[in-house]
Amino acid sequence: MNTAVTLLTEQVSQEKQSLRLITRQIIVILDFGSQYSELIARRVRETQVYSEVLSYRTTAEQIRQLNPKGIILSGGPSSVYDTGAPHCDPEIWHLGIPIMGVCYGMQLMVQQLGGEVSRATRGEYGKASLYVDDATDLLANVETGTTMWMSHGDSVNTMPSGFELLAHTDNTPCAAIANHAHKLYGVQFHPEVVHSHGGGALIRNFVYDICECEPTWTTDAFVEEAVREIKARVGNKRVLLALSGGVDSSTLAFLLYKAIGEQLTCMFIDQGFMRKLEPERLVKLFKDEFHIPVEYVNARQRFLTALDGITDPEEKRRIIGHEFIRVFEEESRRLGPFDYLAQGTLYPDVIESADTNVDPQTGERVAVKIKSHHNVGGLPKDLRFKLIEPLRKLFKDEVRKVGRSIGLPEEIVQRHPFPGPGLAIRILGEVTAERLNILRDADLIVRQEINQNGLYHDCWQAFAVLLPIKSVGVMGDQRTYAYPIVLRIVTSEDGMTADWARVPYDVLEVISNRIVNEVKGVNRVVYDITSKPPGTIEWE
Incomplete structure (x- = not known):
């Protein structure tokens, strides 16, 4: 064979x-x-x-x-x-x-x-x-x-x-x-x-x-069978969860805790690429409100150093994925031992990370890799953990239903998708501390205005992208030479396809004015009106 x-x-x-x-x-x-x-x-x-x-x-x-x-x-x-x-x-x-x-x-x-x-x-x-x-x-x-x-x-x-x-x-x-x-x-x-x-x-x-099927694929049925499968696979072993604070990993945390309780350890690695104020909010929620212990690891400088001089997006993802696993391994030795690493990988992650599928005998090509996800395509070959990914076959809307059914609050259930590599792939080109600070401030304004205008739940994602170029502007009768910010706001059902959101002009105007006035280093704001396909939701 x-x-x-x-x-x-x-x-x-x-x-x-x-x-x-x-x-x-x-x-x-x-x-x-x-x-x-x-x-x-x-x-x-x-x-x-x-x-x-x-x-x-x-x-x-x-x-x-x-x-x-x-x-x-x-x-x-x-x-x-x-x-x-x-x-x-x-x-x-x-x-x-x-x-x-x-x-x-x-x-x-x-x-x-x-x-x-x-x-x-x-x-x-x-x-x-x-x-x-x-x-x-x-x-x-x-x-x-x-x-x-x-x-x-x-x-x-x-x-x-x-x-x-x-x-x-x-x-x-x-x-x-x-x-x-x-x-x-x-x-x-x-x-x-x-x-x-x-x-x-x-x-x-x-x-x-x-086909004479009956409607038995329900959220309750999935939770029941997933819990049973987790227990059967894990046994009395310990599981380390890569917690990011998004709906995927948070739902997974609740699901795993329901299945194995204290055998689960959640670890949040602050790689320095999160949105403004999110790391602090995440740790507080899990410890004080959910009563699920979280190990906080500050690795900001380590990740920034690892990306020094790196501009290729696939290389960024590979490095970030590699560093994630290495940090987990190092920290797990202190807390462990652990047999399993749990990840909130979803179906779209798996599909978009699929390598070109070529039959070795016929040369038939089936699917083409669009981009690697850090938790799919960026894992090192010498990974010492066994992976457990109970959500791997679910779409985002299915994960949200599961999250609600097991008690996840709406604040997290309705949270917009956020890529594992974070802001590192929303900064085109080299990632620096200065660019991260600029993007964090601009991104916060986008989210604030989308929320305040009641548009958050109408959008699949709303965020800012920093381009590694500068253009001439005029502010206070003085010439400026600063970065542009791209607004990316899309609607979608599952992330597989998407369309640009028809945000009211007055809202876009407020976002633009606030960014150029409040964020030092930016003098221009543009709006991306490309659908997926031909584009992707993220720029990298």
Whole structure:
């Protein structure tokens, strides 16, 4: 057995054990390289049915062992006829499990089952009206003429034997197809995106009516099973938690404390890249209000020294991740011993940190690394801790629900996401003490004004970025040469995609005036109006 197959078998075996602990009803999503495969998983979970994303190389036998209620094939950037295009195990069509192909997944289904796919005369991108030809099962309660989101250059010319037409658009004759007898379905559009107005109804139809799932994936069920899994894995060992004060690590702290109590030690390492006044507030909250002991470690100078002269963002993340672990190791010797290091890693962290996925035999490429997260891609190879990441398969909104259910206060539940490397990756270029002080003061003003104007809960994130350039300005009839501050305020549901927030002009004006007047070293403020994609939320 080659290395790639061995690793895949081990991965699926681990996923199988994890999934059985969490729920018996599973919808498996095979990923063909789409950056939005996780959105499909999220939409399925919104029906309170658990879903998990696996590689398209997962074999039919491995899928059978997971005993899923249904399978969804994701979209992808390839054409089914491209050299090296990703293909799934053709045996999955004979598993007797309902399958739905989305975009590329539909085209692959058609090709492998004897139909014909070719380059469309006219591609279809963006919104399109879907005209329903068969309103049974998959398209029940989906109104004809409803808007669906298209993004494809290939189209189905000939359906495989046994398939029927469910819907079409003006440019796509086969927009939805089905083999009702074998419960095989294909849609050329993307029901998972918010632009598809009937997408939610379609997914519910597939999950509930076709796959016959029940809504058992609930917050209470997750907490119960997570606590059971933590106890089973940790036993009587001790766990060290990397506490940052955000909703992820705070929820994890509450969850771990619920599961293992005094076996947990929370350590907050102040690396010097936190927002203004946050370290003090965090320690006070946990010690005085939550009564969960926290070991405070002041490592500000150590981290700043380690980043001296470093400008590359990936190198910053690597160094910060490395230093985090080293500090933990050193401090754990004083407090320990500890067997496990707990981290609040989430699904988007894992996805965005995925290295280019290349099959060693075929050279097939699936996903591309966007950026490393310090707790995913920056860990040293000689890590002496065993990692425990109970939130690794959750989206941010799911973590918030878990946090509320176990008593986390709204102050933390609603806290905007904050990157592990902190302000170090919101300063482009070299990180210095002077630049950190400037950014802290500017960032505080942004948060104050967003809060005071009642916009905090309407935004996914609102923060400031410092650019390592200077421009000419005039203040008090004198020439200035100072830094610009970039305002980054976005709306999002899960961080996978985002749009810039339409903040009222008068609020932006107040933020700008306050920053240039109150923050020494800044003479210009600009607003980033780039969505994700093509940009990312963070600048580095």
